[in-house]
Amino acid sequence: MPQGLHSIVRHQQIASFLMNNDKRLVTVRKLKYKEAATEALLQAMERDPSIFLLGEGVDNIRGVYGHTLPAYEKFGPSRVIDTPLSENGLTGFAVGAALNGMRPVLIHQRNDFMLLTMDQMMNQAAKLRYISGGYHKVPIVILSFVARKAGEGAQHTHSLQSVFAHFPGIKVVMPSNAYSVKGSILAAIEDDDPVIVLEHCALLEESDFVPEEYYTLPFKSEIFNCDGLSDVTIVAVSATVANAFEARNELIKKNIFAEVIDIHSINPLDIDAIASSVSITGRLVVVDTGWQMCGIGGEIISRLIEKSVHFVSPPKRINMAPVPCPASHHLLKNYHPTTENIINAVLEMF
Amino acid sequence: MMQSDYSPDLLKKLYGDMLRIRRTEEKLIELFKAGHIKAPVHLSIGQEAVAVGVMAALQSQDKIVSTHRCHGHYLAKGGDIGKMIAEILGKTTGCCHGRGGTMHLFDDKVGHVVSAPLVGASISFAVGIALASKMKKENKIAVAFFGDGAVEEGIFWESLNFSSVHGLPVIFVCENNLYATHSYILNRQPADEIVSRISSHNVKTFRVENGNNVLAVFEIAEEAVYEARTFNNPVFIEACTYRLKEHWGVGEDWDLGYRSREEGEKWMNNCPINNLRNFMEENGIPEQEIKYLEGLIELSVEHATRFALNSPAPADSELFNE
Numbered sequence: 238m239p240q241g242l243h244s245i246v247r248h249q250q251i252a253s254f255l256m257n258n259d260k261r262l263v264t265v266r267k268l269k270y271k272e273a274a275t276e277a278l279l280q281a282m283e284r285d286p287s288i289f290l291l292g293e294g295v296d297n298i299r300g301v302y303g304h305t306l307p308a309y310e311k312f313g314p315s316r317v318i319d320t321p322l323s324e325n326g327l328t329g330f331a332v333g334a335a336l337n338g339m340r341p342v343l344i345h346q347r348n349d350f351m352l353l354t355m356d357q358m359m360n361q362a363a364k365l366r367y368i369s370g371g372y373h374k375v376p377i378v379i380l381s382f383v384a385r386k387a388g389e390g391a392q393h394t395h396s397l398q399s400v401f402a403h404f405p406g407i408k409v410v411m412p413s414n415a416y417s418v419k420g421s422i423l424a425a426i427e428d429d430d431p432v433i434v435l436e437h438c439a440l441l442e443e444s445d446f447v448p449e450e451y452y453t454l455p456f457k458s459e460i461f462n463c464d465g466l467s468d469v470t471i472v473a474v475s476a477t478v479a480n481a482f483e484a485r486n487e488l489i490k491k492n493i494f495a496e497v498i499d500i501h502s503i504n505p506l507d508i509d510a511i512a513s514s515v516s517i518t519g520r521l522v523v524v525d526t527g528w529q530m531c532g533i534g535g536e537i538i539s540r541l542i543e544k545s546v547h548f549v550s551p552p553k554r555i556n557m558a559p560v561p562c563p564a565s566h567h568l569l570k571n572y573h574p575t576t577e578n579i580i581n582a583v584l585e586m587f
Numbered sequence: 588m589m590q591s592d593y594s595p596d597l598l599k600k601l602y603g604d605m606l607r608i609r610r611t612e613e614k615l616i617e618l619f620k621a622g623h624i625k626a627p628v629h630l631s632i633g634q635e636a637v638a639v640g641v642m643a644a645l646q647s648q649d650k651i652v653s654t655h656r657c658h659g660h661y662l663a664k665g666g667d668i669g670k671m672i673a674e675i676l677g678k679t680t681g682c683c684h685g686r687g688g689t690m691h692l693f694d695d696k697v698g699h700v701v702s703a704p705l706v707g708a709s710i711s712f713a714v715g716i717a718l719a720s721k722m723k724k725e726n727k728i729a730v731a732f733f734g735d736g737a738v739e740e741g742i743f744w745e746s747l748n749f750s751s752v753h754g755l756p757v758i759f760v761c762e763n764n765l766y767a768t769h770s771y772i773l774n775r776q777p778a779d780e781i782v783s784r785i786s787s788h789n790v791k792t793f794r795v796e797n798g799n800n801v802l803a804v805f806e807i808a809e810e811a812v813y814e815a816r817t818f819n820n821p822v823f824i825e826a827c828t829y830r831l832k833e834h835w836g837v838g839e840d841w842d843l844g845y846r847s848r849e850e851g852e853k854w855m856n857n858c859p860i861n862n863l864r865n866f867m868e869e870n871g872i873p874e875q876e877i878k879y880l881e882g883l884i885e886l887s888v889e890h891a892t893r894f895a896l897n898s899p900a901p902a903d904s905e906l907f908n909e
Contacts, residue, residue, distance in 0.1 A: 289722070315722065316722075318753075320749070321745070321748055321749060321752065323741075323742075323745035323748065323749060325711075325741065325742050325745065326711050326714070326741075326742050326745025326746055326748075326749060327745075327749075328711070329708065329709075329710070329711020329712055329714065329715060329742060329746070330711055330714050330715040330718055330746075330749060331715060332711070332712055332715055333652075333700075333711060333712035333713060333714055333715020333716040333717075333718070333719070333729070334715040334716070334718050334719040334722075335715070335719075336695070336700050336701065336712060336715070336716060337650070337700075337715065337716040337719035337720060337723075337727075338719060338723065339718075339719045339722065339723075341715075356705055356708055356742075357708065357711065357742075360703075360705050360708065361703060361705070361708055361709075361712075365701065367686055368683055368686045368687040368691045369683050369686070369687065369691075369693070369695070369701075370681075370682075370683045370684030370685075370686050370687070371684070372683075372695060373695065373701075
């Protein structure tokens with residue numbers, strides 16, 4: 238994550254966090270994304286005995302990128318449950334446990350595997366509160382990972398947030414940094430509805446300032462602005478937020494000021510934040526880790542048009558290439574969104 | 588039938604519970620024909636003994652989940668008839684405020700947690716409920732009702748496997764009625780009995796050859812409940828029964844040709860309600876007591892129907908009010 242504006246904003250956020258918490262002393266350290274997520278799981282379990290983790294390999298030596306090992310060491314196999322390879326069943330077990338008073342966190346090592354459990358997530362978990370007339374609460378968290386490393390190929394590189402966000406009744410968040418991953422995992426665990434948290438493997442080693450204390454982040458966008466002087470709005474999600482900041486730093490050299498919005502929550506979508514930015518800049522680039530078809534960019538642009546937001550230049554979308562992900566690293570270089578893609582898209586607008 | 592070891596109270600309870608389901612569903616037929624029901628009801632007429640026999644072995648804190656054919660489970664677990672009919676009529680006073688309907692008919696206040704028509708889906712909820720129950724040391728067991736078609740779904744085996752590995756107090760109750768919609772079991776499975784394919788999962792299994800004998804179901808269910816509650820072991824019960832009405836709707840479907848009327852008549856002559864009534868008469872329960880019970884049930888169904896018909900339809904704003 239590039240420094241500069243971004244870290245200033247982070248300090249402002251932490252300062253406001255401090256004020257919102259009755260001026261308690263807040264200890265801030267630099268933590269890696271994966272360490273912040275790990276700390277969130279551990280702190281949640283320390284506070285509430287109804288929280289437990291389950292998933293394939295959660296007690297493993299690697300412990301899902303280290304996420305679950307401290308919790309496993311502290312609480313053992315009764316609250317950190319290694320499971321059979323039964324994605325669909327596991328979601329149902331989590332739902333059943335939630336219907337009996339628990340707050341399970343179900344972990345899938347890749348979001349690709351979640352396609353095996355669409356029935357339980359979308360036909361069941363997302364519907365139960367509504368169809369029970371509001372009686373049932375389904376406080377489950379489904380925590381999973383998006384990846385884009387070379388060689389992983391077509392079935393380990395999906396970024397399925399648009400698919401999941403289609404369904405009412407289930408929330409979808411994609412934290413882009415260590416600060417937001419901790420706050421959103423804790424917010425997801427506190428939420429009484431099912432929440433899907435998609436981490437990104439490309440971010441696991443990235444560091445940011447993270448309070449040691451327990452805190453939650455709302456399912457809203459984060460805006461990094463230049464005090465209303467911006468020329469273009471770059472809306473980005475998950476790992477592409479870093480690309481947006483890199484692009485922003487390059488564009489400044491050409492005297493173009495970009496406002497960066499980290500979508501953070503796909504559903505609910507904080508469209509007002511985006512609308513107020515684009516109302517000023519009139520230019521929009523949406524960068525998404527997923528495909529374009531029926532994707533986040535299309536949704537955002539449609540909603541802005543419905544709100545009569547005025548564009549001075551046609552909005553642009555940057556996505557994965559519209560083919561399955563190739564394994565070859567030679568082909569991969571033109572597959573995922575890059576900083577250069579964003580810079581070029583912005584320059585074409587001027 | 589043999590001289591009864593059962594108390595008259597138990598016999599009357601089982602009889603009353605089965606008859607309540609039958610009379611309520613017969614009322615649904617009337618309401619359907621009169622145009623009040625705009626929904627695909629899946630009637631359990633003919634299958635009442637499985638729901639009632641199993642439920643009689645449970646305690647009130649125990650939880651159940653079921654399927655699209657859930658009316659019998661709901662009533663046997665103690666669900667209110669008026670809230671059920673209101674739900675099917677889409678009224679606010681329904682047990683799910685009109686949001687669930689006939690295929691999602693449930694009331695967790697009486698321990699019927701969920702009904703779901705996606706075949707096999709709700710089985711996994713019973714496993715999760717039992718997992719939570721074990722974690723919280725609640726001594727509460729979970730029962731999943733499902734049909735023979737559900738054992739063709741992966742999630743059934745996932746559920747069986749997990750509950751065996753983790754020693755969970757789940758009772759799997761398979762109502763084998765030989766047909767998944769209109770497909771005969773031997774076109775779908777290697778045999779028309781299911782239990783022998785289950786026991787390799789280290790799960791105790793039972794087969795009730797005549798699942799229309801409510802006492803036979805009850806005896807097996809008591810054993811299953813003891814096993815699950817005492818040892819935290821999953822148990823599988825296959826109860827052989829038969830659906831007398833069409834897959835969904837209120838008519839009969841012998842004309843469709845996927846099953847014969849002769850086959851159906853064998854089961855009509857093995858009616859769970861008549862079976863128990865004869866047994867009660869043979870065992871000296873006075874006719875007038877039985878008739879009194881029958882009268883009470885008719886009355887309660889009439890009251891419930893009036894309540895449901897007179898209940899208000901939800902306001903348009905209810906669509907969004909969660």
